[in-house]
Amino acid sequence: MQPTQLIKVALPIPLKQTFDYQLSEKELEKATLGARVKVPFGNRQLIGLIVELSPRPSIDITRIKPIIELIDESPVMPEHLILLLRWASKYYQASLGEALFSALPPPFRHGKALKQEKYRKWQLNTPDVTAENLNVHLSQIRKNAEKQKELLTTLSQSSDGIYEQSLRSMGFKLQQLKTLKQKKLITDNNVIPEIEAYKRRDSDDSDQLLLNDEQKQAVQSAISGEHCFQAYLLKGITGSGKTEVYLEIIEHFLVQGYQALVLVPEINLTPQTLLRFQARLPDAKLVVHHSGMNNSERLEAWHFCQTHRASVLIGTRSAVFYPFKKLGCIIIDEEHDTSYKQQDGFRYHARDIAVKRAKEHNCPVILGSATPSLESYINAREKKYKLLTLNERPGSIQLPQVELIDIQTRPLQAGLARPTIKSIESHLKNGHQVLVFLNRRGFAPTLTCTECGWIAKCNHCDARLTYHNKGHVLRCHHCNYQTSAPNHCQDCHQSTLKLLGQGTQQTEAFLEQTYPDTPLFRIDRDSVSGKHQMETLYHQILAEDAALLVGTQMLAKGHHFPKVTLVVVVAADDGLFSADFRAEEKFSQLLIQVSGRAGRAQQPGQVIIQTRHSHHAILQAISRLDYDHIATTLAHERELMTLPPFSAITNIRGEGKNESDTFTLLQNIAEKITTGLDTKQQRLVGGGSISGPLPSLLPRKADRYRFYLTLKTPTKPQMQKWLSSIQTILADFTPNPQIRISLDIDPVEIG
């Protein structure tokens, strides 16, 4: 066997290496990088991706097994994407195979064949067969094979071939094509259908808004670099028209024949967003990617991007891995949103990958937000990203007035203070809409006994059970355990049970009772399932005048409800005090986003934030909607404590059924890592430190105990060096099926 008949294959398994297989000569002719193969692996058969042709063998050549089948004759994944995922799998310490296969649409993972006929063109086998000598060849075809003759004649009339799809719609069969090919009369090749160039529309079109000066300036800066890499942070207050800026930038690149990738958090990929893009870019071939799509939709979207038949892809996190022919720009909307971080399996950060990707494609990337992540904030401050700012809302629209109402000593009704209720009343009376925000579903988060202090807790998690009035049940929001709600205390058996705290159902019940004639819409994960329902609700809300909207962040982020003039935050303090060093950042981002839903059209907006800590500096700054102050303060604190972005961290998580075994395993890993650091390595990793094991924020979830270790180094490259040197240490801990160890690089959440 020649080494040239070998390939390296990445398999969707946690093992980090790639595997050698051999091909027959015939297979070798057809094999390409990025094509799939079916291979034997132990006593299983797996689908893998070819990541190297003719490599040097990594094991004794006689032990290399042949593949079972070559599935594709053209790549399902282009080379540039394989390179990107190779980098990402290294950075995030995942196996290359797992990274590649998590990027591919699911049907590809299961070995489904790539549909080629749409793109296959057939023509005469020139120069042997031509229109001039056609009769000679026709006479070689069997007399009664009329269809074959007709097919050959048809092909002779087209100089550059005919798509297989067109031939089939003319009534020709695949078998006839194959027979003529066997006779060497015709040939086929895969071609990419041309797409029409995008045409800029007249600027007097009604869908196109006249940008204000700030917007114009932002667009100008972002397109001035033309086609070369530059990251921009578009910091624009809520309702300042960031989307219009994105659209203008995208159009600039479409006109030049480029494609655009737009990443949005799951919650923002609403039909309104799509309509807005379609209305503004009517000639753009738009495709979407989100978790609710079925397999064939995903496959089609993938094909369309790969062949440049789609010019704009709007998608959630994993859209960052779509193949593009000619990528012109990347937009990351609400770049601070933590849903860009994948929280299990291949734990990548789509924002960071997108920036890397823009570098590879040599194109600009625009990160937009009213409340940028501290990472991007600092990158802009250090001039790594160019800062573009929008400080005003277009037209004469003002930012809302924010008022803090201290509820420490006030009587509350269903969590609402008297002045809050009064304001709600006055906005409703004026025919406006009120959005009541409460980041907790269910009726009440705690059921307790007033006699003995018993609290209803989940049997499987370290968490309280939430009472849901629908069905009179207690439910765990972490593992979905559910039980019917007791009428007596489970400890002292007295009927002295009491519900504490508010969830959306309780606020809904109270408001429904108080304003029986006002339409009320509750929007949370229990009441709204799926995009269509949200879409219907959205239209109903738009059609109403005075109305009450009660909901969780599902309602509070990214939406544009023009009639909402009052936003009420029922309980602001959840999340202000937490062991998570990012808690204050996330808290401020959410509250400023929620506040930004008020007064987005002509009517001025008002925001009421109820809190028990109205003097807290963060809440004070939120009430001025002064995110800059918050970001600067938090950045200063992080710098003092050398926390990210002023250092790099990695969490090594352990999850197991037995608490002490899990703890001990992590402790042993920590010890091994510490003793493994000789002085030279110490220098290399900049005196990196390791802490823990500590219990996760939720120490037990679904009967598994969770601990984590934290590695910290001054910089990301140092972290990368350290991680590659401790790989063998981690691999040495024989995989214990009872305990799962995973690495989370640049984590956004503690456990």
Ligand SMILES: Nc1ncnc2c1ncn2[C@@H]1O[C@H](COP(=O)(O)OP(=O)(O)OP(=O)(O)O)[C@@H](O)[C@H]1O
């Ligand atoms: N130049 C403009 N002239 C008039 N209206 C505009 C202009 N730019 C944007 N708008 C309108 O302002 C509203 C808010 O714009 P958009 O949704 O783009 O803001 P945003 O910055 O993305 O807001 P958020 O971050 O709060 O989601 C929209 O209704 C939009 O049509």
Ligand SMILES: [Zn+2]
């Ligand atoms: Zn639970």
